[in-house]
Amino acid sequence: MADDVEAVAERVFTAIADPSRRAVLAALAAHGPATVTELADRLPITRQAVAKHLALLTEAGLVAAGPPEGRRVRYGLRSAPMQVAQRFLASLARDWDGRLQALQDHLTREAEDR
Template sequence: MPPDPEEAAVAVFAALADPNRRAILASLATHGPSTATDLSGRLSITRQGVAKHLALLADAGLVASDAGGGRRVLYRHRSEPIRVAQSYLAALAADWDDRFTRLSAFLSEPPR
């Protein structure tokens, strides 16, 4: 059963609220699948800090892990939860766009 779009959006927004988690996602998007050690080397975050952020990102569905060679775990970003959040925002924006269009039309009318 697919996740509730609002619940998915809430999880994504909460995860993206932290600048370190945004930096981790940006690094994964730029450099591709990476270990926590790789990420720590690219960012000014300890490996333990990266691991904690990766766990929160995984809970929100924004990263997935795959077994690499040996004991290495590779993390990759997942874009589907972000698309769900984008759809949620688009629906909200459409509602506001309609309101602004009506307000603009009302304000453009000559006074009665």
């Protein structure tokens, strides 16, 4: 299970590392499901670039294509992979919080012993 969480988190972090993909996600979050053309109209990137980014976001599980509407396909957000990545980061933060608290306690004890 931990390997699955880490693999999902890695795909999410890789996908959102690119500012254009983050812009695509932000546009979908702000305006709801959209076609490639609608996204290209909202963003400063070409339709081909939007399609490429949507393919990578789909591969990461962050977006999904809806049912075809004739020749048009709307893409919408999927929150599950992002939630997995958030849990992964939260577990790392808990680990760091404990370690940092232990370091602070140690330094405080040393300062009191002087």
